[in-house]
Amino acid sequence: MRRMDGCLKPVRGRSLPLDVEPQWACEELLAAAIKKQKAFNQDFEDGAHVLLYPDARVITNIPGTDTPFTVQMYKEAIGKPYQRITLYICTLEAVENSCYTGTTSSSDEDSVVVAKLPSGDSLADTVVWDFPNEQSTPRMDNSLPGPLRHPQPASDRDGAPTPFQEEVQSAPGQNTFYSNYTNVYAPIIIDSQSEPEEETEQTAEESTEYLTAPDVVAELSAKIKNTSCSRFNINRSNVWDGAIRGFKRASFDPSHQMQVKFTDDEGQTEDGVDTGGPKREFLTLLMECLRMRRIFDGPQDRKFLTFDNAAAKDDEYFHAGRMIATSIVHGGPGPRFLSETLYQHLTGMKNTNIEAIIEDITDDTMRASLLEISSAATLEELHASIHRNSSLLQTAGCLQYPDGVDGKNAIIKDFMQWYIIYRNHFAIQRFKDGLEALDVIHALEQHASVFRAFMCSSVVELTSATLEEVFEVQHNSEKGSSRRHEETSVLGFWRDYLLEKEEKRTGLLLSDILMFSTGLNTLPPSGIQPRPQLVFHRTSRFPIGRTCSNTIEIPMSSTYEQFESNMDFGIQNSPGFGLY
Template sequence: MSFSLQINVGLMTIKKGGLKPYRGKTIFLTTDPDATATSLLNQAVKKMKDFNKDLKDGPFLLLYPDGTEVITVPGTQRPFTLEAYKAEVGKPYQRITVFICLKSDFEDVGENSDLSDSDPEIVIKRPSEFDLADTLPWELQHESSPLQKAAEYEKGAGDLVLANEVQQVLKAESEESLHNLILQNSTIFQTAGCLRNVKPCEKQAFVEEYLRWYILERNQSVIQRFKDGLESLNFLSALQQHSSVLAPLLCFSAKALTASELESMFRPDLSPAGSNKRHKEVLTLGFWADYLLDCEEKATAVCLEDLMMFATGLTAVPPAGMTPPPCIQFLSDSPFPVANTCANTLKLPICDSYSIFKANMDFGIQNAPGFGCS
């Protein structure tokens, strides 16, 4: 049985050689789950023209967030319906965004345009390589050890940050310069127990011996205390047997925040469907999505890390996730954002336009005297 629902509709235009969302032009559209690509396009164009009198005449195309034309459900040969698309992407209807675009703009850009940053989508990343700490109490199979990384560094393939004395030894081109470097740093090499005459062909083994002391042996007491703590409840044994499974939870991997990641992380706390408050909140969520993209593209006064710090007190997502889950609430009594970092709650101001929302978000975050206080 058909029923009314709301989705987001945006406008794409040519910017910097590719199709990009037009900031502040995202509106909500009331439609039904049986809507086809053609009917949805007609409804979207009409609604966009009602709210934007300067919109150029068509013809228009209906596009997915990645800039491809809406014809079939992605990954299938089934003709597009809103209900089928919703089931495929796994989003609630109010978080679905489609775009309209002038057919002439779409044809000018062509199929090979880079539209990777067009609109935030939930991206499920596969577990890949993790930056495992070199002082872990086990040796992973098929992983380079700290000593192997030193060898890679000499070839220019590694990114291990070595002590200055080690870098100089690896770069020594003659036997005389190698001996001089070892003498200059004789105190630290003697402490490591590896001070001796070294030939150029032996400098790799010399560096490996020094690194073994620098990374492992000098930290042996600390590592042992760490292992003793992990031994509680037999966790150390489980860690050694299933290291690859537990590594993502225990090892920090520095990676840049993305607009898509933050949008999917913060879940909105919406008023009941059909209420006047819900209408304003859905419009604000469109502004929020645009603001995240502007932060990612450095088109705002703050960056994604600043926004994350304001809302949660953290600049990166912990390996074990966040508890409680971050959420978005809405303000009707303040023009500026407010946050509760203990509850991971970000309260967004309800504004009439994206330009006002963006300016108020920038001002509130930049002038917050503490966590989330604006």
Template sequence: MPSTPSTSTLETPRFEARRFSTWNSRGKSVKRTKPGIHRAFHKDVILLPSADDSSVVKQAKKSVLHQRGYILNAFEFEKAWDSTEVMARLRQAFAAKVCLPNNVRGRPHGRHFCQQPSSCTTPPPQAPPQQPPQQPPQQPPQQPPQQPPQQPPQQPPLQPPQQPPQQPPQQPPQQPPQQPPQQPPQQPPQQPPQQPPLQPPVNDQAGYHPDNYYSAYVDIIEDLAEEEDGELLHAIVVSMQDQTLPKEDVPVSDILKELAEKIDSIGISRFNINRSNVLDGAIRGLKRLTFSPCNTLNVRFSDDKGATEEAIDLGGPRREFLRLLMQTLSESEMFEGREGHRNLALDFRALREDKYFYAGTAIALSLVHGGPPPCFLSKTLFTGISEGADQCQPELEDVTDSDLRDKLTKVSEATTLHDLQLSVEPISDYLATAGCLRLLTSLTDKYPLLEDILMFHVVHRVRAPLERFKDGLKTLGVLPKIQQHPEAFRPLLCYNPPTLTADSLDCLFTINWSEDGSNSRIGENKTVAFWRDFLQDVEEEKKMTLESILTFTTGSNVVPPMGFSPQPSLEFLHGGGKYPIANTCINCLRLPLHSEYEPFKEAMEFAIQNTYGFGMA
């Protein structure tokens, strides 16, 4: 066994301040002080029931074990100790808790750690000198339980330097030749018949067996492990629940209704909007300190002279505002590209004023607050939102600059290496700026070149606006739902051909009839027939659109993803009136009563095409 370092050796601190230079102010070299050699180090020791135990001790489990004495904090190990001395020291530290039977080489045998029985904690003082030389071949289980209680009260506090040379020569020569042939055949047959797993440990030394005395410790481990593992398992299940469900089977209306539960009907966020500059009024309202996306939106329109329109927002002005806002965003400087297939444009003024964030916020508000969906984003932009920018696959049609698009088209149509090199020369400066300038050695090089150019121009060039746009979509939790259910949201954000027909618009309205058999009912039957003919003519003649009729009635040009609330209805002007009247707050259209179809049709067309604002509706 290595000798213990002399006590006269000077110990220096573990961390010493060092000079930045080896020269002093006089130009002479200064020798660095060599760090001292430390004879000990500290480690935390945790008592486990078996060397094969795979449970991780943490959190509540670790706290309970520490309180019960199964954990030693900063236990001191000396570098001069060998394996036998280490096991002896651990036996001393855990004397009141466990017994450590050793095998030939001083290593733990079988179940490494077992709980110390109560009878072994207070043994008679005369037993230690008699049993070590005589009893190991006859009673191997008695020697380990008697040694731990003797050493802690006598040797550790008084003779720490004398124990290392005394114990190693005694234990290795006595125990190694005796325990290996006796313990393996004795422990397996004695455990099942003498101490069943459910029987509590006894204090009789003759019935001692390690499997019985660490059972209480194992119970502690298992109980705490089940509690912590259950909480961890529940958290994992909750976090992965949305990923395991079929994403396409969830109706988008149910998703938006779930998000709409966050809206507070009492809180109000006000917007003062002028129709000639809807986006500016919307941004002012979003910047207001009292604004909250969870509040109900209250919108007041003003005409070009600033006079407030005669309308109380019970739903109609809000839908009108959101419809105009979606239309204004599509035509703003923040988006570019074909109609219905818009990509983000790079506008530094909009980026500096954070308009991209407000654009995403406006779309999220429109979806959750019952407004129309945008339906103008390109597939490339939608992929960047739902899957990430790196998953985008832009096409030549996504390039808005006609001059650049034509030059890239020539690159894609090159049939020889010479043609490819000639087509690249006009855009060499742009390629250098984009980081795509390279040596072309074959015709197949045009494919990765085009892919890199399109990714730079359509995606990476507008990466900062895209991130702010996505931050705005996080309002009310819309962006996570888009990423979880991309196919459900694709028709709402990307271009979707109009599906409104005369029959579907007619079925959208509920008719409030008069009493059956009354004189009023006769005129209503005739007017409803005129109404349905009018819808058929609008669909066929194309002089006006069915969307304009829906806008006149509800303030929205499409059916919102969550539907209308309340459902649109038809009523009749029995008191007189030549033109129809719409109440967008309750989605009600009052039809005039005419004896002929042509006067009815002319009145409907004039009212719908010439109505501007809620005061004249």
């Protein structure tokens, strides 16, 4: 936690898993947590720290008892497995100078944050966080226990508070802030080696099952500086050329706003407030360009990184990762083409059932060798096949002669891991280095399941119902008027038009309609801001898309056939149509 505006608040992106022993007391647990934070966070400052419960009470006893704290006793008290226990650490100075008092708030509307210091009070007396107006509250008085009133030497003081968090499920009656507070920050997982049978391999994302991608991206985007911008000059016929120049430019900073100019727009600009329409279109086109780059290999919907010497010299792997990170945080789409195997490796996911298949290998010789091994029906055929392909298997480090035919599956699995992951270690590491921009890689690691649909190919496609919900209808006439009647009729045309495009799946697609209106061909991790608007236009036969304001103006046609024809013509003849 960190003291901000007089109150303790969690520090995002610093959570770490921690292996513990059940018999550890709070002093041993605190020492281990500080040691790990120092090992993984270079900016972790020295200082006297304390261990806190999620309601900010300093840990000494098990809540509601006089029993000294141990990991085992606390686990039994809260009824959670070790993998679901998380706690906070904070500097002693921040606790002493925070807005907490030793008394309970007398009003639910009171903005004072109240926390109990260790005194044997029951858990029912704990007051949850409540910052309705971000107001500060009275400083902590001198009721702190003696050890807490006397800071340690300067070498152990002034440390930056860091999260050593406890996951708390939001129960009925808890306020929204507290729910978000306990969800947005991924927990440090306490894993006991002495009880491996209890809910093994649970990840931090289990504590954030109700957290959405827009929630996480909103936190990441707080780093963006509106006072500075990075400029891009893009030609739609060669998006990569302008993009790589912009990302390599010395003045480029992922935390700066992006200003995009399409040089093939002949100087035309859209009306209204610029909320990033050209930027969203550029990022959409850029993600499609990345799919076709030499650094990626495999099927179109499950690409993996492959080493290319020229790309390595140009540091293209790093730039690709930074492009994806920038797109996600700046309101653009994710790549949506990474293979599940690569994504699992990037995010550290374990024990998943998704494996690469032989058909993902694009090298004809390697694919034929693996198919030969996989088709062996007897042990003799398997050994003969392994012998014929021994050089290839030895290169991959998986040459072995199993005792049974089923052993071929392990050989194939090991080879696929080598082919997709191990042989491309350099490429993957530089790609991850690029994803560190704006802390995106940490968000992916902590919320892997939340971002999977935006990073990997998703079976979930845009539907007419989704677009109906995305676009907010803006009527320009009074209720009951003849104009309102006309608008209502055209609104029916619009909804039928979306249904037609969803069912036909040929020609104009729903993604084309979204792209025409917002510069995005799919819903991005950040959500679309501002919310897209549907406006009725009476002076044009064709639709008008204003991507800066996320608005589509549809024509007032008298028949559905005329409406469909005019919509198709207008969208298909818009700048950039067919380039994504």
